Amino acid sequence: MSHLTTDLLEALAQKQDIEEVFRRHLETAINxxxxxxxxxFLDYEPYEQAGVNSGNSRNGFYGRTFKTEYGSLELHIPRDRNGAFQQQTLAPYKRSNDTLEQFIIHLYEKGITTDEIADLIEKMYGQHYSKQTVSNLTKLVSEDVQAFHERQLEKHYVCIYLDATQIPIRRQSVEKESVYIAIGIAEDGGKEVLDFTIAPTESAEVWEELIQRLSERGVEHVLLFISDGLNGMTDALHRVYPKAKHQVCCVHVSRNIANKVRVKDRAAILDDFKAVYEAESRQEALNALDQFQTKWHKTYPRAVDAVMKQDRLLTFYDFPASIRPSIYTTNLIEGFNKEIKRYVKRKEQFPNEDALERFLVTQFLDYNHKFGMRCHKGFGKAKPELLQMFESLEEQV
Incomplete structure (x- = not known):
């Protein structure tokens, strides 16, 4: 039976703290x-004759405290006379193992404020971490931010969802700004956040810049972009991807209708409009749209005219039936953005753009890890037809 096992059994029998047993044995083992x-390194044991006149020898040690999840270890780092020895057991200048740092970053990912993290660490580990120390640790994510913006992307995306969400950020004063986010579904059905950018307001010009960066990072063809009805969006997309199609979110159109009609009529008119984008075929959708116009134009001409002017309303019917429920709306990306905002509410504020970017990238990397290898519903079934669509796109002059 090993000394560790014996000590553990004794500690359990005496109802002592077994973590102290682990700490003590770990300290001994590392020393x-x-x-x-x-x-x-010296190539001879202590006090061996081989060390005499060898040109180098032991020269005592210096103390160093190393923090672990089991407590602080008091380590004795040996030195040589020539100062040439560099130990490899512990990373230079590192004062703790990765567990606590990773725990702090994980809490940060979940939207916990730096003050709350500092308090929690002190209560759990008995170690005082100032708000600034916690903030400095979260800056380890900065390298991930640059890598996220520069990573190579897939050549083909079946569809790319575009949506902007509002998040408070400090620039002398605190105001909400637009975080532009693009989520793509690749040929294999996997989803990933492709890129993002931050600007004070939402505009088609900023979207065009973001889409241009996707092209520069290897995206050659996109079958469909899905977004709200922002003015100038279609033209902006086509300047970068002239062969791509554009779908205006039907749910956004539905919300616009609701804002232009009386409360007592909302349920009825929205049900009639829903029949348009839930139809089995384009022809059935066109028939439902005609009925919608005939029934409601006299009562709400402005609301109906706005719908009839939408020339990107039924684009999703050009795609396989199995993926249509996913591509007539931006609900996929809006749901994700709501999750981000839920975490953001816990934050007091983001002191600058870098802090906001670090937080966002932790969320995006987590999303990509979860969904990058999962085939989104309906896309596996539609894959043969989608591949043919890409082939046709490449053949176009």
């Missing part, structure tokens, strides 16, 4: 390993 490292 022994450090000694063995120096022995291997």
């Amino acid at each position: 022994q390993l450090l000694k063995h490292e120096l022995t291997a």
Whole structure:
């Protein structure tokens, strides 16, 4: 039976803290390993004759505290006379293992404020971490931000959802700004956040810049873009991807209708409009649209005219039936944005754009990890037809 096992059994029998047993044995093991490292470096054991006139020798040690989930370890880092020995057991200048840092970053990802994290760490680990220390640790994500913006993307995306959400950020004063987000579904049905940008307001010009960056990062063809009805959006998309199609979110159109009619009529008119985008075929949708116009134009001419002017309303009928429920609306990306805003509400504020970007990238990386390898509903069934659509797109002059 090992010393560790014996000590654990004794600690359990005496109802002592077993983490202290682990801490003590870990401390001993690392100190022994450090000694063995120096022995291997010098190539002779302590007090061996081989060390005489070897040109280098042991020169005591210096103390170093190393924090772990089991508590602080008091380590003795050995030195050599020539100062050439560099131990490899512990990373240089590192004062703790990754567990606590990763825990802090994980809390940060979930929207916990730096003040709350500092308080929680002190209560759980008995270690004081200032708000600034926690903030500095979260800056480790900065490298992920740059890598996220620069990573190579797939050549083909069946569809790309575009939506902007409002998040408060400080620029001298605190105001809500637009976070532009693009989520793509690739040929294999996997979803990923492709890119994002931040600007004070939403505009087609900023969207065009974001889409241009996707092209520069390897995206050659997109079959469909899905967005709300922002003015100038279709032209902006076609300047970068002239062969791509554009679907205006039917749910956004439905909301616009609701805002232009009386409360007592909302349920009825919205049900009639729903019959348009839930039809089995384009022809059935056109028939439902005609009925919608005939029934409601006299009562609400402005609301109906706005719908009839939408030339991107039924684009999704050009695609396989199995994916239509996913592509007539931006609900997929809006649901994700709501999750982000739920975490944001816990934050006091983002002191600058860099802090907001770091937070967003933690969310996006988590999303991509979860959904990048999962085939979105209906896309597996539609894959043969979608591949043919890409082939046709490439053949177009």
